[in-house]
Amino acid sequence: MKNLLLITLLCLLGGCSGEQSAKQGTGGKNQSGKPKIALIMKSLANEFFSTMADGAEQYQAENAEQFDLVVNGIKDERDLGRQVSLVEEMIAANVDAIVIAPADSKALVPVLRRAKKTGIVVVNIDNRLDSDVLKAEEVAIPFVGPDNKAGAKKVGAYLAGKLKSGDEVCILEGIRTSFNGQQRFAGFQEAMKEANIKIGDHQSAEWEMSKANTIAASMLSEHPNTKAILAANDSMALGAVAAVKAAGKSGDVLVVGFDNISAVQQAIQEGKILATADQHGDQLAVFGIQNALKLLEDKDAVVEDVETPVDLITQETLAK
The missing domain is CATH 3.40.50.2300 (Response regulator)
Incomplete structure (x- = not known):
């Protein structure tokens, strides 16, 4: 009887829903009311990806009322297992969208398919996912990036x-x-x-x-x-x-x-x-985030690729 009273008291104080408890601290729409977007990149030791992260964080700061952002990256661009684990962690964290620069065009597709099956919006940036593997996994993921x-x-x-x-x-x-x-x-x-x-x-x-x-x-x-x-x-x-x-x-x-x-x-x-x-690394993740926000607004929207700019840089262009 004492145990039953204790359980009842705990339920009244903390709530009895197992689903609610699991989502506490995950940061999806449960706390802030805003969508949470995870940016998963390759090696942050590479200046290109640290620049990409800085650009994404600046964009979020300028649009803080629209979404929250989590930035992740792997230490070694060949560490595919760690990048797969990062995606799994973001699935467990109940994020609303994942914007990813995959370290491998094939190996990341299965875990991204699992993310999509949970209702997470997935956008591919920088390194395009393999079209044959996407087809085999029966998943559509838009690519936002340059030619x-x-x-x-x-x-x-x-x-x-x-x-x-x-x-x-x-x-x-x-x-x-x-x-x-x-x-x-x-x-x-x-x-x-x-x-x-x-x-x-x-x-x-x-x-x-x-x-x-x-x-x-x-x-x-x-x-x-x-x-x-x-x-x-x-x-x-x-x-x-x-x-x-x-x-x-x-x-x-x-x-x-x-x-x-x-x-x-x-x-x-x-x-x-x-x-x-x-290829405008400081804006590449931003383009992906913007696409993810559009898909979050309308999850029935047609998934389309978006080609972003790529420009030749020489002494002449830098002098301008």
């Missing part, structure tokens, strides 16, 4: 204008299972083919500066006629610049990148890097 192939082709074409027909170049690829890495490599290839530039070697440095430095040094040694190195992101471009300098070839081997991080802007101004592509 990476077109952006890389702009950079490659600009580089080709500084070279001669028949010259030899090398390419540093990103993670090969990432759609954006595949598309940037394809854009570089297409630009080189159209200019009749030979690709002497191409290897994946997995987006990492130190790995790019080691691979670029090997490329320069094995291919002494290399006239340029095309890097699929700016971190790898910086690694390539260091390798070029160590080989005593500064000024003789051109380097291009992709992302327009601040360190590369400085390197372009100093003539160490020829060009990069700006």
Whole structure:
């Protein structure tokens, strides 16, 4: 009898709904009355993604009455398991929407399908999810981001204008299972083919500066006629610049990148890097958040991709 009275008292004080208790502290619409959006990115050690986070947080601060924001990222862009765990944590936290830059185009699809099945709006940014896997999982997730192939082709074409027909170049690829890495490599290839530039070697440095430095040094040694190195992101471009300098070839081997991080802007101004592509990282997550808010307003809306800008950055454009 005493136990029954105690249980009754606890129910009166705290509420008896197991569902309510589970949602306390989750931060969905239960506390603030506003939707909660989770931004899940790749490595925050990469300046591009820290810039993306800063842009998203600034946008939330300017629109605090519209939504709450949780920002997460993994330490290593290859740590797929941790990024899957982050999605699972956000599902458990009962967020209203997930905006994600997936570390892998295929591996994240199943857990994102599970998120959608719980009613969470999911928006894909930066690195497009694999269309075949999405189809196999029977899930539609909109992609908000740039045409990476077109952006890389702009950079490659600009580089080709500084070279001669028949010259030899090398390419540093990103993670090969990432759609954006595949598309940037394809854009570089297409630009080189159209200019009749030979690709002497191409290897994946997995987006990492130190790995790019080691691979670029090997490329320069094995291919002494290399006239340029095309890097699929700016971190790898910086690694390539260091390798070029160590080989005593500064000024003789051109380097291009992709992302327009601040360190590369400085390197372009100093003539160490020829060009990069700006996919407006400070706004990319914002575009995804805006799309998520629209879908939250109307969950029956047609899921559509949104192409965002990508621009060529050179000494000339930085001088404007």
